[in-house]
Amino acid sequence: MSRNREFPDYPVVGVGGVVILDGRALLIRRGSEPLKGQWSIPGGTLELGETLEEAVCRELREETALEVRVLELIDVFERIFPDPRENVQTDSAQPLRPRYHFVIVDYLCEAISGTPRPGSDVTDVALVGEDELAP
Template sequence: MSRPFPSVPVLSVSVLCHKDGSALLIKRGKPPYKDHWSLPGGKVEFGETLAEAAARELLEETELTAELDGPVEVFDSIQRDENGDILSHFVLAVFVAKNPSGTVMAGDDATAAEWVALKDLDGRITTPGTPARIRRLLSKLA
């Protein structure tokens, strides 16, 4: 089986940036989950801390900077093909970003970036578990 991704888990980060009852989502421009809405994030580079990777990915994909807390959650994202064979395996450390500054603009491999009200999360095609993760993590902050 040829595999488009590495045959080992890939360490990655996601950033839940929030303000005024909305969460910042990006539309993914590359597989896996191309054209799905997701939290900003990506792979951790060699020699980079998780927090450095989270700050870099937030800036690259949205043009925003923010205060980061975390990681607040770590989870596996495993994508399988129709036969059940593993296509990709990412281990994601999720950070929460508060007090964002800058003007949202999609960059890097994001094709769009938008503030989305919590009530509107379910109306979008998202990466698996994203709306529930956002609501769960934000409810812990309240």
């Protein structure tokens, strides 16, 4: 069984944390795939034995240096990234596995201490107003 996030045997559980500071959303620029270089909310994958809420708190600490408290569930959704080789002919009758398949659980979080700064797998952090977000 593959434990990799890339070409997994099973969907990978991920978490994200929405933090609002001074009326603006905290975003991070991703430092690794998938979506390397793009802006997103902070988050990552669940570790064995960890609860969803523990995971989102750990990820926010690692990626932004913030200690947070989870307030409420926002949404649960899937992100499936197809295999970039999808159009390549294979000898197998089986379809290619997706490159990434995440089930993501996003929470609204409250910052309780710290100042946002880039941490692991993050190249930048920003506070963005609602008018700056793409629809």
